[in-house]
Amino acid sequence: xxxxxxxxxxxxxxxxxxxxxxxxxxxxxxxxxxxxxxxxxxxxxxxxxxxxxxxxxxxxxxxxxxxxxxxxxxxxxxxxxxxxxxxxxxxxxxxxxxxxxxxxxxxxxxxxxxxxxxxxxxxxxxxxxxxxxxxxxxxxxxxxxxxxxxxxxxxxxxxxxxxxxxxxxxxxxxxxxxxxxxxxxxxxxxxxxxxxxxxxxxxxxxxxxxxxxxxxxxxxxxxxxxxxxxxxxxxxxxxxxxxxxxxxxxxxxxxxxxxxxxxxxxxxxxxxxxxxxxxxxxxxxxxxxxxxxxxxxxxxxxxxxxxxxxxxxxxxxxxxxxxxxxxxxxxxxxxxxxxxxx
Amino acid sequence: xxxxxxxxxxxxxxxxxxxxxxxxxxxxxxxxxxxxxxxxxxxxxxxxxxxxxxxxxxxxxxxxxxxxxxxxxxxxxxxxxxxxxxxxxxxxxxxxxxxxxxxxxxxxxxxxxxxxxxxxxxxxxxxxxxxxxxxxxxxxxxxxxxxxxxxxxxxxxxxxxxxxxxxxxxxxxxxxxxxxxxxxxxxxxxxxxxxxxxxxxxxxxxxxxxxxxxxxxxxxxxxxxxxxxxxxxxxxxxxxxxxxxxxxxxxxxxxxxxxxxxxxxxxxxxxxxxxxxxxxxxxxxxxxxxxxxxxxxxxxxxxxxxxxxxxxxxxxxxxxxxxxxxxxxxxxxxxxxxxxxxxxxxxxxxxxxxxxxxxxxxxxxxxxxxxxxxxxxxxxxxxxxxxxxxxxxxxxxxxxxxxxxxxxxxxxxxxxxxxxxxxxxxxxxxxxxxxxxxxxxxxxxxxxxxxxxxxxxxxxxxxxxxxxxxxxxxxxxxxxxxxxxxxxxxxxxxxxx
Numbered sequence: 001x002x003x004x005x006x007x008x009x010x011x012x013x014x015x016x017x018x019x020x021x022x023x024x025x026x027x028x029x030x031x032x033x034x035x036x037x038x039x040x041x042x043x044x045x046x047x048x049x050x051x052x053x054x055x056x057x058x059x060x061x062x063x064x065x066x067x068x069x070x071x072x073x074x075x076x077x078x079x080x081x082x083x084x085x086x087x088x089x090x091x092x093x094x095x096x097x098x099x100x101x102x103x104x105x106x107x108x109x110x111x112x113x114x115x116x117x118x119x120x121x122x123x124x125x126x127x128x129x130x131x132x133x134x135x136x137x138x139x140x141x142x143x144x145x146x147x148x149x150x151x152x153x154x155x156x157x158x159x160x161x162x163x164x165x166x167x168x169x170x171x172x173x174x175x176x177x178x179x180x181x182x183x184x185x186x187x188x189x190x191x192x193x194x195x196x197x198x199x200x201x202x203x204x205x206x207x208x209x210x211x212x213x214x215x216x217x218x219x220x221x222x223x224x225x226x227x228x229x230x231x232x233x234x235x236x237x238x239x240x241x242x243x244x245x246x247x248x249x250x251x252x253x254x255x256x257x258x259x260x261x262x263x264x265x266x267x268x269x270x271x272x273x274x275x276x277x278x279x280x281x282x283x284x285x286x287x288x289x290x291x292x293x294x295x296x297x298x299x300x301x302x303x304x305x306x307x308x309x310x311x312x313x314x315x316x317x318x319x320x321x322x323x324x325x326x327x328x329x330x331x332x333x334x335x336x337x338x339x340x341x342x
Numbered sequence: 343x344x345x346x347x348x349x350x351x352x353x354x355x356x357x358x359x360x361x362x363x364x365x366x367x368x369x370x371x372x373x374x375x376x377x378x379x380x381x382x383x384x385x386x387x388x389x390x391x392x393x394x395x396x397x398x399x400x401x402x403x404x405x406x407x408x409x410x411x412x413x414x415x416x417x418x419x420x421x422x423x424x425x426x427x428x429x430x431x432x433x434x435x436x437x438x439x440x441x442x443x444x445x446x447x448x449x450x451x452x453x454x455x456x457x458x459x460x461x462x463x464x465x466x467x468x469x470x471x472x473x474x475x476x477x478x479x480x481x482x483x484x485x486x487x488x489x490x491x492x493x494x495x496x497x498x499x500x501x502x503x504x505x506x507x508x509x510x511x512x513x514x515x516x517x518x519x520x521x522x523x524x525x526x527x528x529x530x531x532x533x534x535x536x537x538x539x540x541x542x543x544x545x546x547x548x549x550x551x552x553x554x555x556x557x558x559x560x561x562x563x564x565x566x567x568x569x570x571x572x573x574x575x576x577x578x579x580x581x582x583x584x585x586x587x588x589x590x591x592x593x594x595x596x597x598x599x600x601x602x603x604x605x606x607x608x609x610x611x612x613x614x615x616x617x618x619x620x621x622x623x624x625x626x627x628x629x630x631x632x633x634x635x636x637x638x639x640x641x642x643x644x645x646x647x648x649x650x651x652x653x654x655x656x657x658x659x660x661x662x663x664x665x666x667x668x669x670x671x672x673x674x675x676x677x678x679x680x681x682x683x684x685x686x687x688x689x690x691x692x693x694x695x696x697x698x699x700x701x702x703x704x705x706x707x708x709x710x711x712x713x714x715x716x717x718x719x720x721x722x723x724x725x726x727x728x729x730x731x732x733x734x735x736x737x738x739x740x741x742x743x744x745x746x747x748x749x750x751x752x753x754x755x756x757x758x759x760x761x762x763x764x765x766x767x768x769x770x771x772x773x774x775x776x777x778x779x780x781x782x783x784x785x786x787x788x789x790x791x792x793x794x795x796x797x798x799x800x801x802x803x804x805x806x807x808x809x810x811x812x813x814x815x816x817x818x819x820x821x822x823x824x825x826x827x828x829x830x831x832x833x834x835x836x837x838x839x
Contacts, residue, residue, distance in 0.1 A: 201454040210434050210445055217432035221445045222417035280436035 023274035023326070027289040030318075031296060038300035045303040052173070055182035058295035059172055059246040060085065062188045062288055064266035065273075066195055067239025069287045070232040072270055073199070075212040075279025076125060076132030078236040079263050080139035081243070084117045086259030087147035088244025093156035093254060096165070103165050106158070110248075111241035117143055118237015122230035136233075140260070148256035157253040169249045184246065188288065191242075195235075196284045208232050212279025268315065269294050272322040293318060345371040347407060347535045348424075348504060353392055354401035362388045365402070366561040368554055370504060370535040375526060377538045377546045377567065380556035380579055381771035386539050389556070390506055394419040394426060407503070423503035427493045427510060435482030440464035442481050443496045467495040471525055487518030494525060505529065506537040511545060512769070515632040523549050541771060543572040544800070555579055580773045589823050592807040593786070594624045600658070601791050602674075602760050607652030609642035614815040616652075620760065620793060623786045627806030628795040630835045635815035636795045637679060640762045644669045644676045656760070670699060675753030677746070679765035679795070685749040688738035692730050693719035695737050695748050699756040722751035726781060743774025750781065761785065762793045767801065779805060799828050811835040 038045045064081045071078040092110035095101045117139055124135035159165035161175070172184030199205035207228040210218040219225050248254060273290030275282030294315060301311045348370040355363040363385050370376050378386050391397045393404065395413030404411050406422065413419040416426075434442050440460040441448075449456040449463070464477035473491050481489060490510060497505050507526070511519045526536060526549060538550055546553060547567060555562040555578045562578050602620040607613055612635035620626050628636040642649040645663040654661055656672045663669045666676070678685045686695050693712075696719040697704045704715045719733040728747040730740055737748055746766065753761055763782065767775040782805060786792055796802050802809055809826050811819040811834035819834030 197454070201457075203448055203450075203455065206437075206441065206445070206448065206455060209436060213434040213436040214432060217434055218445070220416060220428075220432050222415075222420065223446050276436075280434070 024283070024286050024289060026325070027273060027286065027293060027322075031289065031292055034293070034296050034300065038296075038303055042300075042303035045300060048179075050299060050303075052180045052182050054295055054299045055185055056173070056250050057298055058291055059184045059188060059250060060243040061262070061266050061269060061294065062291045063191065063239045063243035063246055064263065065269040065287045065291045066191055066284055067236040067243075068263070068266050069270045069273075069275050069282050069284055070195075070199070070208055070235045071121075071132065071136075072267070072275045072277065073212045073279055073282040074132075074208055074229050074232045075215070076229070076232070077136060077267065077277075078121060078233060079133065079136040080117055080121060080143050081236060081240045081266060082261060082263030083140050083144040083147065083259040084114060084237070084240040085243040085247055085262065086254060086256070087117075087143040087150070088113045088241045089158075089248040089254045090147045090151050090156050090256055092244065093158045093248055094151050096158065097156060098151075103159065103168050107168065107245055110244045111238065114237045114239070114241020114244060115234060116237070117240055118234040119230075121233040121237065125233060126226050126229035140263070144257060144260060147259075151256055153256055155253045155255045158248040160252075168245070172246060172249045184249075191239075192284050192288050199282075199284055204228055204231055209280060212276075212281070214280070265294055265315075266291070268319045272319060274326070276326070277323075290322075345373070347372050348393075349405040350389070350393065350402065351405070352402040353389065353399050353404070355388060355392055355397060355399050362559050363392070363399075364560045366556065366559075367564075368561075369564070370537060372503075372535055373530050373533040374551040375530055375536040375538050375549055377540065377550040377553035378556070379540065379546065379553055379575060380562075381773055384556040384579070385559040386556055387508070388559075390426065390508070390537070390539070394424055394506075420500050423501055424506070425497035425500055425502040425504070426506045426508060427490065427497060428508055433481045433489050433492070435480070437481060438478050439475055439481055439484070439492050440477035442492060443467065443477075443499055463499070464495065467499055471495060471498065471528070473521070473525070485518075486513045487515065487521070490514070490518075490522065491525070494529075498529075502534065504535040504537065506539070508539045509541065510538070511540065511542065513632075517631075519545070542798075543575060546575065547572060589804065589806065592624075592823050594621050594807045598622045598624065601656065602793075603655040603658075604643060605653040605655075607639065607642060607649060607654075609638060609647055609649040609652075610815075612638035612815045613642050613649070616812070616815075616817050618810055618817065618820070620791050621807075622791055623789055624807045625782065625786055625792045625794055625805050627802040627809040628793065628812060629799060629802045629809055629831050630797075630812040630818075632797060634812040634835065636812050637764055638815070639812070640676060640764055640793065640795060644674060644762065646676070670756060670758065673757065673759040674762065675699070675756060675758035675760070676762045677749050677753070677764060677766060679768055681742075681745055681749060686737050686745055686752075688745075689736060691734045691736055692723065692728070692740075692748055692751075693733040696722060696733070696751045696755050699752050718755055719751070722754060726751055726754075727777065741774065742770040743778060746770060746774075746778055747781070750785075759789070760791050760793070762795070764795045765797065766794060767796075767798075799831055802826075802831065803828065811837075813837050 064085060068078050068081055088110040091113050092106035095109050096103055096106040120139050121136050124130045124138065125132045161169040171187070172182070174181045174183050199208070207218065207223050208231065210221070210223060211225055211229055215225060269291035270282065270287040271277060271290065272293050273283065273286030273288065275287060297315055297318065298311060301314065306314070346369055350366065350368040353363050353366045366385065366389055368378070368389065380386050388397065392399045395415045395418055411422065413422065434445065440457070443464050444460050449459045461477045468475050471491070471494065475484070475488055475491060481492065484492070494505070510522060514522060529536060538546070540546055550567045552564055553567050553570070553575060554564045555575060557579060565574065598621040600619045601622050605617050607616045616639050618626070630636050638647065641647040643654065643663070645665040645668050654663055661672050663672065669676070687698070693716045697715045701710065704711050704718070716733050723730060723733060726747045728744050728751070730744060737745055740748065766782070767778055770778065782792055794805055803826060807823055809821045809823065809831060810817055811821070811831060813835055818837040821830055821834065
C-alpha cells in the first residue's frame, strides 16, 4: 500500500528530538551552560553546598509549578499558589506549635487546606465561569488574609530538625555524618513521574489538555468540561499544600502576609519549560526543567556578585526569551503550513 | 417504507421574540444525500440543533429508526448514531489525529490510555474511507480539508447512521471538494443518511438526491434534485427569482484610463512577479484555486504584508506603499475575506465602523464629532441600502451581507477609488449576495475600480470585465470576459510550471 513510505516522509527530523521536544533540549542545554558559566566565573560556586542550596530553593517552587502546570494547560492560571502555600504552612505549623498536635496532623491539615483553595478556585473558575485570572486572584487574597488570621499575625516556626518532632525536615534534607543529602529531590522526581503519567496517559489528563486546546470542541465531544477543569485546579491546590510543607521544612519560620509573587516564579518555570500560556500544551518534565533554570539563576547569580535586583532582571529576560522562541516557532509553523496549502 | 430512517414532523421552536421554526418537516432515507437549503436565518441550523439535542423542540415529533426520540444532548444523539460535521471544525489542535477521533471514549489498558491501539484503529478507519492521514500527526498541522476527513472518520467510528454536513466545502479547495464528494458517495453506498447543508447550488445539484427548502423558519417543500433546476430551488428559497445574468461583454470604456498598475510584484513564495493593470470603472476578477496567491498579492499590494520588490503606479504616478496607511492614502481600500477578523469591529456601532478609516475628518478638536459621524454613516446606510434599525446598532447584530456593506461604507467614506474585494460574498446568503453584486456594479458605474478575488468561478464570470488567473503565486492568464468560459479559467488556474 506504500503506507510505510508515506510515514517516513511525515516524520522528518531526528526522532529523539520529536519525542523529547526541542524546547526541553534547549532548556537542558541552558541549564548545563548556566552551571558551567557559574563554575567558571566563581570558584566558590563549585562546592557541594551549592548543590544543596540549589535544591533547597527548588523544592517548593517545583511542587507549585507541577500543580500550576495543570491549570495552565487548561488555558487558565492559578495565582493563589504563592499565598496559598504560605497559608498552608502557617496553618499546619499553627496546629503543631500552638495546639500541640502531632506533625502528621499538621501535614495533613496543610494539604487539606491546599485542596480547599483548589476547590474554591474550581468553584469560581470552572463552575461559576469566572476568568481564571480573576477567580484565582480572589483566592490569592483570601489565602493571604486567612494565613494571618489563623496565626493572629504571628510567624510560625515548625519544629527544628534537632527536635524529636523535626523528622519531617529530614524528608527533604538528611544529615549523615557531616554531609547534607538533598533527598527531597526523590519526592520531586516521583511527583513529576506520577503527574506526567496522569497528564499523558490517563483520561483526566487527556481531557485537561483537550479543554485547553479547544474548550468548545471538548464540550461537543461529550467531555464533562466543568469536572475536568475543576480537577486541574484541585491538583494545583493539592500541590500548593505539598509546597507548603516543603517550604516549612526548608525555612526556619514562615511569616504571614508573605508569599505573594512566589506564584509567578512557579508560573515562569512552567512557561520556560514549554507550557503554553494559552493552554493545550505543556509537560511536567518541562516544568521541572524550567524551575531548575530559575533556581540555578537564583543560587548562581549571587556568586558572580549580582544581587536580588539583578536576579529579577535576568530572570525576566530569560522568561521573555523562552516565550519568544515559542512565539517565533508558532509563527514559522503557521507560515510553513500556509505555503504547504498553497 | 423501511428506507426512511428519520422523520421530523411539525417541528416548532420559539425563542423569546423569534419564532425560529414553524412546523418544519424533514424526512431522511437511508442511502440518500439530502440537501437542506435556505438563506441565513432560515432555520436550518436551528432544525439540526433540535435534532441533535442542543435545543428542545416546543412541538412536533422526531421518529428515528421507527421510534419516537428526543435527545437531551449531543452525546445522546451521537450514541444513537446522529453526527454533525460542523462548518467551523471543532478540533483539538494540540492533540494527535487519533486522540481527536477517540476523545471521550479512549481505548484503555487498565487505568492507562492505549494510544497504540487508538492509532491502529484510526488507521483502519482511514483505510475504510480510502484516505491517507497519519493518525500520529497533530491535528493542528493538517489542512482544513484533512481535518474534515478526520471529523468524518470520527463520525464513522461512532457508528453513525446519519451524518449532517454543515457547509462542508466552505473552506475547501476544489480538489479537496472532489475528495469529499467521493467519500460522501461512498457513505451513501453504505446506506447512511446524509444531510447536506450548503449555499452552493452547483454542489447541491452534483451531490444530492433530494432537497428540502426552508424560508424564514418555515418548511417550503422537498424536491427531487434531478427534476429541479437551480432556479427552482433558489426561487423557493428567496420567494422570488433573482439572479443576475453573467456578463458577456466588458462594460469598461475602451479608452478608460489605467488607475492602478502593478509591475513585477514579489512577496514570499506566494507572489512571484505578478504584473497587472486596472482600468477606471473596471471589475478585475482574480481567479484561482485556494492558495494560488491571490489574497497574498492583494495584501502585498495593500501593504499589509511586506513585499520584496515591484512597482506600483496609481493614476500613472509611482507610489511607495509600505503599510496599509500608505495604501489608503493613495485611495486603495481592502475588504478582507475574513470580515470579522480584519474588516469590522463587531462590538461597535455602524457609525463608528463607517468612519474607522477616516476618523481624522470627523473630529472636533480632540473629540470625535458624533453628529457628523452619524450623518455620514446614515448617508451610506441609505445609499448602500444597509438594513439596520439605526446607525447606532452594533455591527454584530447585522447579517453577513449588511456587515459587508458597512465595510464598503468604511472605504467609501474614506474616498477610496480602488477597492479590493476579497471573497466579497463568502458566508453571505443568496439574496444578499445579489445585492452585493448590484452594489459593486453601481460602484464601478460611478467611476470606482474594483479588484475582486473570488474562488467561485460563477461569481467571477458574473461580475468581472477581465479575469486574471493565478496559480502557485504566478499570474497564469489574462482573459477578457467576452472570451471567458469556465473551462478556460479552470485551465489557466491550474497551469503549473
